[in-house]
Amino acid sequence: MRASEIRDAVARRQASAVDICRAALDRIAALNPQLNAFRAIAPERALARAAELDARVDRANLPLLGVPVALKDNLCTRGIATTASSRILEGYLPPYDATVVERLEAAGAVIVGKTNCDEFAMGSSTENSAFGPTRNPWALDRTPGGSSGGSAAAVAAGIVPLALGSDTGGSIRQPAALCGVIGFKPSYGRVSRYGLIAFASSLDQIGPIATTVADAAMAMDVLAGHDPKDSTASAAPVPNFAHALTDNGDGLRGVRVGVPRHLFSEGVDADVMAAFEAAIDVTRDRGAEIVDVALPHSPQAIPVYYVIATAEASANLARYDGVRFGYRAPDARTLVDMYERTRGAGFGREVKRRIILGTYVLSAGYYDAYYRQAQQVRTLIRGDYETAFAGADVIAMPTSPTAAFALGERTEDPVQMYLSDVFTVGANLAGLPAVTVPCGLTASRLPIGLQLTGRSMDDATVLRVADIYERATPWSNERPPIPASTPSH
Amino acid sequence: MTDRFSRGDVERIARLARLELNAEEKDLFARQLAGILAYAEQIQRVPTEGIEPTSHAGAAAALRDDEVRPSVPREASLATAPDGDASAGLFKVPRVLG
Numbered sequence: 001m002r003a004s005e006i007r008d009a010v011a012r013r014q015a016s017a018v019d020i021c022r023a024a025l026d027r028i029a030a031l032n033p034q035l036n037a038f039r040a041i042a043p044e045r046a047l048a049r050a051a052e053l054d055a056r057v058d059r060a061n062l063p064l065l066g067v068p069v070a071l072k073d074n075l076c077t078r079g080i081a082t083t084a085s086s087r088i089l090e091g092y093l094p095p096y097d098a099t100v101v102e103r104l105e106a107a108g109a110v111i112v113g114k115t116n117c118d119e120f121a122m123g124s125s126t127e128n129s130a131f132g133p134t135r136n137p138w139a140l141d142r143t144p145g146g147s148s149g150g151s152a153a154a155v156a157a158g159i160v161p162l163a164l165g166s167d168t169g170g171s172i173r174q175p176a177a178l179c180g181v182i183g184f185k186p187s188y189g190r191v192s193r194y195g196l197i198a199f200a201s202s203l204d205q206i207g208p209i210a211t212t213v214a215d216a217a218m219a220m221d222v223l224a225g226h227d228p229k230d231s232t233a234s235a236a237p238v239p240n241f242a243h244a245l246t247d248n249g250d251g252l253r254g255v256r257v258g259v260p261r262h263l264f265s266e267g268v269d270a271d272v273m274a275a276f277e278a279a280i281d282v283t284r285d286r287g288a289e290i291v292d293v294a295l296p297h298s299p300q301a302i303p304v305y306y307v308i309a310t311a312e313a314s315a316n317l318a319r320y321d322g323v324r325f326g327y328r329a330p331d332a333r334t335l336v337d338m339y340e341r342t343r344g345a346g347f348g349r350e351v352k353r354r355i356i357l358g359t360y361v362l363s364a365g366y367y368d369a370y371y372r373q374a375q376q377v378r379t380l381i382r383g384d385y386e387t388a389f390a391g392a393d394v395i396a397m398p399t400s401p402t403a404a405f406a407l408g409e410r411t412e413d414p415v416q417m418y419l420s421d422v423f424t425v426g427a428n429l430a431g432l433p434a435v436t437v438p439c440g441l442t443a444s445r446l447p448i449g450l451q452l453t454g455r456s457m458d459d460a461t462v463l464r465v466a467d468i469y470e471r472a473t474p475w476s477n478e479r480p481p482i483p484a485s486t487p488s489h
Numbered sequence: 490m491t492d493r494f495s496r497g498d499v500e501r502i503a504r505l506a507r508l509e510l511n512a513e514e515k516d517l518f519a520r521q522l523a524g525i526l527a528y529a530e531q532i533q534r535v536p537t538e539g540i541e542p543t544s545h546a547g548a549a550a551a552l553r554d555d556e557v558r559p560s561v562p563r564e565a566s567l568a569t570a571p572d573g574d575a576s577a578g579l580f581k582v583p584r585v586l587g
Contacts, residue, residue, distance in 0.1 A: 095565035189547035202545045232547050303529040314506060321507070323580050328571035335585045336507065344509025349517075352508060356499060356518055357525060359506040369533060370526075375542030377535050382543060414521055415528050431546025456546075 003067045003161040003215040007108075010066035011059065017050035017066030021110050024068035027159045028113065031482065036134050037144075037153040039073045040081045041113040050110050062108030063222055069104055070154045070163040073114040074121055075206070076195040077101055080111075084197045085129035086119045088346025089326040098195020099227045100164060100206050107222040115150030115163060119348045120317065121171055121199045123147050124420035127411055128350040135407070136179060137480035138446055142404040145175030145420070148209065152179040155209050156480055162210050162219055166196055168203045169305050170399075170424025173436040176209050177399035177449025180438045180478060182466070183209045184216045187457045188431030189234035191220075192227030200312035201232075203305075203428040212476060213437060213467040217241040220459065236457060244460035245467045251286040252468055255461075257452075258293035258392025267419070268401045275440030275448040276398045282472050283396070283465070293388040293395060297380045298426055302418055304381065305425040307361050307374035313351075314358030320346060353414065382430040389455050394465050397423045399436040399449035423451060433459040437466045438475035447478070494523040 001009070001020075009015040025043050032038050050066065059065050071077060074084040076094035078101075083089040097105075104111065118128035126134040126149030134149040136142040137157040144153040148165025152175035155163050165172040167185040176183025184207045191206045198204060208219035220241040227233040259280060264273065284290055322328035322342030329345050332338035347355070361370035388395060401422060410417040427434035432453050439450035450469065454462035470476050496519045503510050510518070567573030572581040 092569060095561045095569060187547075188545075202547075228553050231552065232545070234547065297535065300532050300535060303532050306525065307529055307532070318507075322571060323582055324566065325569045326571070332583050335582050338583050339507040340509040343507060344511075347508070349514070352510065352514065353518055353521065355506050355508055356502050357522055359502050360498075360522070360526075363502065363505065370529065372542055373532055373535075373537060375544060376537035376540040377532050378543040378546075379540050380535065380537070382546065414525060429543075429546065 001161060002212055003064065003210060004218060006067050006161060007063065007065045017053040017110060018047060020066050021046050021050040021068055021112065024112050024160055031157055031159060034135060034140060035137060035153050035157060036132050037115055037150040037157065037159065038070070038113045039083060039085060039116050039131060039150065042080050042111060045080065046110050046112045049105070053108055053110070059108065063218060064104065065108035067109045067162055068112045068160045069109045070113055070115050070151055070160045071101065071111060072117050072148050072151050072163070072165045074117060074166055074197040075101060075164060076197070077111065077114065080114060082114065082197070084120045085117045085131055086347065086351070087130045087327060088320045088342070092326050096195065099192040099229060100223055101195065103222050112160060115148070115154055117150055118147035119351050120197065120313070121147040121166055121168055122313070122350050122354055124170070124174060124417055125405070125410065126150060126175070127407065128348060130348050133407055136404045137482050138180065139404060142406055142446070143178070145178035145400070145404065147171040147175070149175045151209050152176050152181060152183065155179070155181045155211060157482055158479070162208060162215060164206055165209050166204055166206050167428065168199050168309060169428050170421040172207050172209060173424050173434060173449070173451060174400050174420060177436040178404040178447060180447030180480065181209055181211055182213055182216050182435065182437055182476070183207070184220065184435045184463070185427060185433065186220065186224065186459050187433045189232050190433070190457065190459055191223045192230040192233040194227055194229035198316040200309040201316060202312060203309060205428070213435070213463055213470050214242065214245055216435070217245055217463045217467070220463070234457070239460050241460055241463055244464050247468060252283055252465060253287035255288045255394070255465060256291050256392045257283050257288045258291050258388055258395040260293050260295045260298065260388070260395065260397065262294060263298055263397065267422070268398060269403065271442040272398050272401060272403065272448050276450060279439040279450045279469065280396060283469060286468055286472055291392050293392050295384045295388060295426065297377060297384050300377050301381055301425045301429060302422055304374045304377045305421070305429060306357070306418060307370050308378065310354040310358030311362050311371050312358070314355045314362065317351070317355055378429050381426060385426070385430045385432060393454070393461055395453045397451045397453070399423060399451040403442045403446035403448055427453050431456055433462045435462050435466045437470050438478065439473065440475060441478060494519055494526065
């Protein structure tokens with residue numbers, strides 16, 4: 001069931017929040033052994049919360065009434081273990097909730113558990129989790145993408161209709177595309193990051209993963225808005241996103257879809273390219289004007305991203321020192337010895353690699369050549385988008401150059417893994433809203449995603465175009481080859 | 490510059506980052522970081538003279554009023570520590586000097 005259907009059914013008492021919650025918990029129990037999508041499950045808290053909602057007289061007004069939600073394990077939840085899939089935070093019980101968690105619960109959502117991810121959200125396959133990889137529901141020998149792979153797999157497998165992820169360079173959109181669901185990265189500042197375990201603070205953004213654009217928009221109505229606890233959370237007025245999807249009958253007439261063809265010359269799989277072209281044809285059929293746009297500095301986006309993201313990560317991860325939370329190495333003689341051994345034993349390989357790279361690009365003698373230069377090219381990348389948006393309302397690209405890849409296929413070559421994000425990092429560098437919507441299947445039935453990027457703070461247009469596209473195509477209704485419902489026991 | 494990326498460089502940076510690495514990791518990272526930096530060096534070919542650096546893609550951060558507000562209680566913070574002493578109100582650590 002979709003989130004909106006659950007909400008309506010619970011509001012009309014056609015279903016109870018407790019029954020819906022129990023069904024989600026049963027499905028986790030049935031499917032998680034093969035998927036490893038969940039890191040922690042909170043059955044008592046969820047069932048108690050659902051019972052409370054069933055008893056409330058004002059429940060019909062709650063926009064996410066009774067909707068079971070899964071949260072990426074880098075979102076702090078009071079009293080539910082929050083690890084960011086890292087040994088260094090194993091067993092950590094945050095003393096507070098992230099702002100998005102407070103907002104979801106105030107809206108009537110029921111948090112059922114925490115989902116697996118790449119350690120500290122660093123990765124594109126969920127293979128960097130300290131607790132084993134998540135498997136793609138469409139093909140269990142393939143990755144779900146990453147870093148929000150557990151959230152995307154949980155939604156794709158029909159465990160929950162809605163999950164939250166975080167997106168620093170594509171970590172919501174790429175796994176959503178590889179799992180055949182909707183993933184939305186809001187504009188930078190549209191959603192509070194308070195309680196999100198920081199990776200790269202100038203790029204990180206929390207957003208929804210859902211089975212329809214309408215459900216993602218409904219979630220955004222709950223998540224978006226100012227927060228005194230996050231100075232980067234925008235105070236700009238929040239539109240009604242669900243309302244913005246209302247089709248006035250014009251389809252995409254008046255919408256200019258920009259296509260940066262010069263970026264597709266190499267490295268994009270033929271199946272992906274064919275599905276993308278067909279998707280562009282659909283937007284044209286629905287009335288959109290297709291225009292060429294250029295993003296001349298986009299070929300530099302991946303190296304710029306890896307310099308900036310690792311620099312920020314090396315600073316953000318300095319706090320994991322064994323003093324205030326998480327793991328501490330035993331038997332250290334001195335304080336510095338304790339720091340070094342705690343971090344050496346607590347962090348996994350990709351996190352260490354990025355801390356080393358980030359520390360290097362910030363170190364004396366290299367700062368200007370790498371970090372400052374990357375920030376300057378970031379300015380040029382932002383400028384490219386601004387120029388492109390003078391002639392287009394949204395920019396369309398494939399979300400990922402390939403469909404889901406095999407477990408282990410890219411773990412030995414960091415640069416090859418980083419190239420998974422070639423079409424997604426630009427939106428983070430420029431702070432723009434971007435959505436992925438299913439646009440096809442490969443010959444071996446693996447999902448392909450269409451990415452639509454919009455102007456800063458124009459999240460509503462991105463969602464509206466995606467919604468119209470989605471309704472014109474069958475792709476969001478395709479489901480992975482796993483049992484549609486779980487036999488009750 | 491990356492052809493000089495040696496095991497010694499990795500050790501020096503790891504010390505700055507307070508990060509213990511084993512011998513295998515030092516060799517692996519020396520090799521991989523040389524590759525990653527060779528790839529990253531393409532950004533140095535982009536002309537950027539006079540271009541302002543971007544540190545944040547959002548609007549300028551709004552400062553809130555400087556008011557005392559409730560925050561996470563001290564006991565709750567100490568409870569999550571590997572060696573918190575709630576009665577003394579302290580995080581305990583090994584000796585600072587060797």
